[in-house]
Amino acid sequence: MKLVLDAEQEELRATVRKVLTDRSPTAKVREVMDSELGYDPDLWRTLGDLGVLGLVVPEDLGGSGAGHTERAVVMEELGRALAPSPFLASAVLATDVLLALDADEPARAALLPRLAAGELAGTVAAAEGGGSWDRAGGTTTATVHDGTWWLDGVKTPVLAGDSADLVLVHARTPGGPGWFAVEGNAVGLTRTALTGLDPTRRFAALAFDGTPARPLSVPDAGAALETVADLAAVALAAEQVGGMGRALELTVEYAKARMQFGRAIGSYQAVKHGCADMYSAWEQAVSVLRFASWTADHDRPGLPAAASLAQTYIGPAFFETAAAMVHYHGGIGYTWEHDAHLYYKRAKSSELLLGPPSDHRARLAALVITDHIPTDHIPTDDPKDL
Structure with a gap:
């Protein structure tokens, strides 16, 4: 077991800290947290260029091929700076869902490189009225008609749900729980921003009303x-x-x-x-x-x-x-x-x-x-x- 960071990990820390010191000082944090988007898209692109948005993503899928220790180093610096960012939603939650879906190579190949590059900001919709996640999919249902899947229900709170380009939804199907990919501007999706205690972190309630969704293959969604x-x-x-x-x-x-x-x-x-x-x-x-x-x-x-x-x-x-x-x-x-x-x-x-x-x-x-x-x-x- 290794409890001390090595030289490369310390260098990663120093690089991210310098970027955040220059691009996300306290004055910038206060400006961005009150903006419509809730985060700085220029900083987001910079993090993508640095390769830190895909640290745990394999290199053949557009990532850096590093590990969770390296991602933790980046998260430490983001927490230190209180940088408003969809990193936790996109580079952690959405990325880890796709990595867990090892039976759906087409979805991984299509989405992970874009998440790692910062071209997409993703999130996960799994909670329904609290912080806990229902392994069975909650009350949000997914049904199929004429080969197309449709979602109905409400997921809340959803981290960065008001601005995410991609939403990965955990829902109940006739055959058990499943995962579905929904575009942020999909028909039948209503996103309502929520007022939370922390102004540097955005949440939203997502209401699905006959929303078209792409099913993601996974042996055990729970x-x-x-x-x-x-x-x-x-x-x-x-x-x-x-x-x-x-x-x-x-x-x-x-x-x-x-x-x-x-x-x-x-x-x-x-x-x-x-x-x-x-x-x-x-x-x-x-x-x-x-x-x-x-x-x-x-x-x-x-x-x-x-x-x-x-x-x-x-x-x-x-x-x-x-x-x-x-x-x-x-x-x-x-x-x-x-x-x-x-x-x-x-x-x-x-x-x-x-x-x-x-x-x-x-x-x-x-x-x-x-x-x-x-x-x-x-x-x-x-x-x-x-």
Whole structure:
């Protein structure tokens, strides 16, 4: 197991950080998050030119042929900069769905190169009224008439659903759950932008009313959904770690510069210890992330537990760090002009994006029990089982 980035991965980090520092400073973030599109198309094309939108896509399908550790590095930098971007929706969710559909080579060959190049921005529509995804496809139905498939139902919330060029929909069919590709401007598709807590991340409700869709071949659509959710949990954890790191940096810088009673507030024990706690939480989060991303690349059977572990720890840790950032900045930390509230809102929305931490804890506990305790001896209230 490798928990330290190598020289090439550090170079990737430095390159992406420089691009985001130059092209997505705080002033640009605030400008873009209030724009109609919700992200900067020029920055999106630049990320495509750098090859980071297709890091996990094989080279023969237009990608870089790298791995999830490299993608996590990019997600860390995007989270650090709070860059409004459809990266999570397109370069993670939509890309991973297509990679999971290994029985549909035509669809992969047609769509993955365009996603990797940034020519298309994709997303996945799987949730129906919450963060959890129904393996059976939910209440959205897909029916076929005269050889054409039609979708009916509502998916919400859909990440970047108001601007995506391609929507991959998980729906219920007469033969079980399935995946379908829908164009963003398809007939019968109504996209309604939603107002969320985090202004840097866009969501939408997608209503399908006799919407034509292309079926995607996959032996087990539900299993593909679970794999995509686990990989998304790892990528989201990376974004959260990046946000944690930047919140820590800004707080320490302020504690050094803010003078009170003739001395920097960082010299006071309460502030000093609080910053130390933030640093400790971030260091542990980095270790959990490195383990999860390594697992995604090298130990797929262990991915469910690693993904649940990442969201069990890192989601709440990011929120606690962001809350501490607001606290230690004092009055200015509560103002619209300071960036603290943006990290705070990103932290809370991210913590719940793929389901609450309680769901991940329950899943992790179930996986641990299944792996390490014989099924014929599950502990009960009997004292002999303790």
